[in-house]
Amino acid sequence: MNSSSGRALSKIITIVTGLGMLISLYMVFVFAPTERTMGDVQRIFYFHVSTAWVGMLAFLVVFIASIAFLRSQKREWDRLALSSAEIGVVFMTMALVTGSLWAKPTWNTWWTWDPRLTTSAILWTIYVVYLVLRGAIEEPMQRARLSAIFGVIGFIDVPIVFMAIRWWRTIHPVVFDSEGFDLNGRMLLTFVVCLITFTLLYVTLLVQRYRVEALTDAVRQLKQQLEEQEILS
């Protein structure tokens, strides 16, 4: 794909994401019925689960890109891993904050050391450390290698977070289990639309964030070239 068709595709995804967001908001606040016991506060659920989904998807991409980097040693995979990790951390933060805002009126507490909440907090910490670690290593290839190893090991917590509400006794609701979704028709449709929209939002952000890394690499290479020719001191 050449750069102009790539840019056109990126524009289309951005527009579709924007429209998806408007549709999602309409569905969350107008289309979806009010939940009987929790009331309006239950509407946090649609964006809370979607942000958590994006966080986990982003960390899955970090995992895949890290393995690909360790196999190929290509900088492109490292760029992808870093871009995805940054987005993942932001969305995991949103998931933790919105979850806490949902917990307060529902469970009467901002935080409890429930298996799902605890493993999610650990997951968030792992990827914050991943980003800090990257900032602490100067040499690009060494940084990429160590980050890739960290990215692979760190991913172990993702399936644990997902399974926490199935393996251990928890007060966190289970949205879907082996018997299907625990939502009615309109709620389920709203939830699915939100998940699709947030996935598109993730792709849009990833494309733009990756571009930052590609540009930064180009700047670094050019600076090196200029230093070699003694134009830049």
Add this chain to the structure above:
Amino acid sequence: MTYLFIAYAVFWGMTFALVLSILARQKAAERELSVLEVMLNRHATGMVDDEERTADETRR
């Protein structure tokens, strides 16, 4: 209702902050890249030497 409002405000606030941060970094990198490209091109075509010579003559 307050919790609902705060939750959505947090989401939109953080999303916009992320988007603006990405765009700002993109613009900064693009600017730096174009400056470096100009420097490299100038050097390749010998314009730097000419400009330096003119500057030296003016100083004298």
